[in-house]
Amino acid sequence: MMRKVQVLLAMLMLPLMAWAQTRVNASEIVAKINRGEAVSYKNAEIVGDLNLTKLQNMELKKSNSKYDSKEYVSTVTVPLTFVNCRFKGDVLAYYNPNNSINLKNSHSETYNTNFERDVLFENCAFEQRTAFKYSKFDGAVSFISSRLAEEALFKYAEFDKRANFSNVRFGGEANFKYAEFPQLVSFAGANFTEEANFKYAEFESGVNFEKALFNGTANFKYADVKKSFNIKGADFRGGDDFKYTKFNNKQVTLASLLQMAR
Template sequence: MKTNRTLLAITALFLSITSWTLAQSSLDARDIIQKIDKKQEVQYSNAVIRGTLDLTELANQKRVNNAKLSTEEYKSRVEVPLTFRNCTFKGDIIAYKTLDRDGKSRSNWLGSDQILYTADFKEKVIFENCTFEGKTEFKYSEFAEMAVFNDNKFRNEANFKYADFREDARFEGSDFSRSANFKYADFRSAALFANARINDYADFKYAEFDNGASFLKTRFNGSADFKYAEFARQGDFSGADFRSNPDFKYTKGRRTM
């Protein structure tokens, strides 16, 4: 009887896992790009997205003049709300890339002989409880509305260097397996990282926090660099867990530890 009960339990577990797997929809990243180009709202739950979601190659891509950079730049604009909940991204999410003149990618280098491709977001962006197995490249992106990245798992470096958050930026409860790059990021409204975990380098060097920042109970397993960061209002680090000494050299503004 005990053996039968064990077999029944295993069978029930297998059926449960199978049902959950079948409930997951799978789609190609190109389907999402097509919806954005058609100005259709993007909203997915419990989906597996395959392929590279390259937001720098939208139909509205235009060449722009950037006074701060000497390189040639092309900008795409996501003009519809994006909502992803409980989704898994198998490939990269690209809102920033650089290419040589011959089309070769050189994402870690930007020179006068490079062509820069970026994407801005004009509507609300929500990624909640998602897993990013590839790269997440949002360098130089502007988020005009609220940007929600709560309870996500970033398996590779999360690159938000130079990102401009016009409204609340929420990364609460997210797990960064590698580095979290927010160097030079501009948080014009609330920056919320409460209960997040950053396992590698947390780079907030030169970041500007214009309207309060919460790192309540955030866990920094690697180096935490806030050198030259500016807190126009209070930066709350209550209960934050620093596994190595954080660098607040030349930081401006009030902080609660």
């Protein structure tokens, strides 16, 4: 009888033990990156801020600016894979302690992070800030079916290979202003709760917004799209700004794009 009770208690404890094993300190992930180890987690809860801006290989970038500004760049040299993970703190590949908007501000200091390998955050939940401003992605990027509670900051980011933001829910502003996409990028089924900011963004091989939902302003002012601009089934419920938007070197409006999508 005692043996059965012990077995039953052990079985009841398994879910609790499994849950405990899924908790990972963000500092452990940074330590792996610094050791050159591939990062791969599934069904994990990441505790603490995942700050990738001050890695061991951080370097001061040379500047020709006449202002007293400093830019430090870290490089993630290993692949990052997170599947069905929850990030309790900030996820930072960009940090400005002075909160300066302009790099040219005197005495400003910024920390940026580039990525040499694939970066996958699939079906993940980001409860705090996500910042990838100025980041350069040499490998594939995927945020498929992830949920970002606050602003998704990808301003000035460069995506050298295919990027996939399909079915992502952007709880705050989706800021892709000045972002560069040489390869086809997908935002199919994405839900933009607030402004979708693609002002000045460049899509060299096309972009897919099929069945995307724009609850806030769809801002494509000065955006430049080549090859394909798929907005079939997209729902524009907020305002829109397509002033000077180009598709295959011709200015277009939202109305003309919707007409082409029929």
